[in-house]
Amino acid sequence: MATSYASDPAPVRWGLRIVTVGYVFLLVAWPTALVFKNALANGFGAMFETFSDPEIAHAISLTLTITVWAVAINLVFGLTISILLVRYDFPGKRALSAMLDVPLAVSPVVVGLALVLVYNGRDGWFGPSLEEAGFQIIFSTPGMIMATVFVALPLMIREVVPVLEEIGDDQEQAARSLGANAVQAFRRITLPGIKWAVVYGVVLSLARSLGEFGAVKIVSGNISGQSQTATLSVEETYQNFQQQASYSIAALLAFAAMACLVVVAILRPKEQQE
C-alpha cells in the first residue's frame, strides 16, 4: 500500500506536508505544549500546591463525582439504546436515531438553558413539584450530572452501534435456541463482541464529562467551594489573575484528556488485528 500511494510529485508532496504539519503545529501542538510549560513554570511543587487549596480540591472532587455518575449512566443507557436501535424495530426509530445526534450539534449553553426551563425550582415545568418532594435539580449536583450526561450521550452509542451491526445476531440467536436466557446471551455472546467499542465509549465519555463547561456553568450556579467544577474554576482563577492556579488545573484536565486519547490510540489497532 505504501508504494502505490507515493505518486504525488515531490513539490506537491512537500508543499502539502509543510502546510498541514505547520498548521496543526501552530494551531494545536505548540499552544497545548505551552499550557504544560506555564503550569510547570514554578516547578512541580507549585503546581501540586494549587490542588491542595480547599476550593480547588473541592472543584476537582466534584468533577470526579459528576464524571463517575455521568459515565455510569451513559454506559447503561447507551448500551440499552444501542441494542434497541440495532436489534429491534419500533415506530419512531429513525427519528430517535437522529435525535441522539442533537447533543453533538447543539450548543452546551442551549442544553443548560433547556434543563433550567424544565427543572428550576421557581418556575420550571417539573422543578417546583420535584422540590416539594425533596429533589433539587438545578443549582445542585443532580442537575450538573444531567447536563453532563446530555452532552456525552451520543459518544457511547456511536461507538457501539456500528459494531453491533457488524457482528449480527446469529450467535445470540443460537445461544437463545440452546436455552440461554436474554441476560446470559448478552453477557456471554454480545458483550465480548462489543467489548472494545464499550471501552472506547467509556473513555470518550470520560474525556467529555471531565471537560464539560457551558452546560454545567448554567445549571450549577457556579458557587466556589460548593457547585464549582474543575473547568469552572479554571475560568474563575484566570479572571482573578491567579495564573498559576488556572494553568495548573488546566494542565491537569489537559493531561487527563490526552491520557484518554492515548488509551484509544493504543487500543484501536489491537481491535483491528482481532
Next chain:
Amino acid sequence: MGSALGLGITMIWFSLLVLIPLVAVLIAAADLGLAGFWDVVSSPQTAAALRLTVVQALGVTLLNVVMGTALAWVLVRDHFWGKRLLDVVIDVPFALPTIVAGLVLLSLYGPNSPLGVNVANTRAAVFLALAFVTLPFVVRTVQPVLETLERDTEEAAASLGASRFTTFRRVILPSLTPAIAAGAALSFARGISEYGSLVLLSGNLPGRTEVASVRVLTYIENGSKEAAAAVAAILLLVALLVIVALDVLQRRLARRGD
C-alpha cells in the same frame, strides 16, 4: 416483554433528559410571540452577535474544507516520520475541555505570546478559537472515504493523459464531496454553538466579539429566560437542520459504499 420494558424506560429517560427540555426551549421562545421574538433577535447587540457567529462559523468551515481535506490527503497518501503523531494530535481539540482550549490558545496568541502575536479580545480570536475546536471534523469524515477509494479510475484517468490536477478535480474530488459536505456541516454546527473556548480568549465585547452562545448566557444571567430561549431556539433549529442534512448525506455515503 423484556425489550418492551427496556424501550419504555429508555424512552421516558430520553424524554426527560433531552426531548422535553429542548421542546421547553422552543415553547419559551414561542411564548414571546412573533413580534416579541423579532424584538429580541433584531436588538442591535443580539443581531450583531448572530451575524458575527454565522460569518465566523462560515469562514472557519471554509478553512476546514481546504485544510481538513489536505490533512486527510496527507494522512492517507503520504508517508513520513511522525505521521502517526500528527494523526493523534488532530484529535486533541476533541478531547481537550473547551475552557482549556481557550487557555491553550491564549498562551500562544495572548498577551504573553512568545511569538509576539496578541489576538485576545479581537474578532481574530473568535476565528482562532473556532478553527481550533472544529479542526478534526472534516479530516475525520474525509479520511475513511479516501482510504477506501479505488485507485483504478485515477490510474485510468492518468493513462488517458489527464494531469494530476485534472485527475484530482474530476475523479477524486467528486467522490470526496459527500464526506467533505458532512464534515463541513458538523464543523459549521460546532462553530455556531461554541462557547467554552471563547470565554477567556474573545473578551465577549458586546457588538464586537460577542457570539450567540454568550448572548444566551447574558440573557439568562439578567433573568430574561424568554429572550435567552429566543436566541437558543435559533441555535437549536440550525443544529436540527444540520442533523437532517447529515442524515441525508450519510445515506448517500452508505449507498456509494455498497
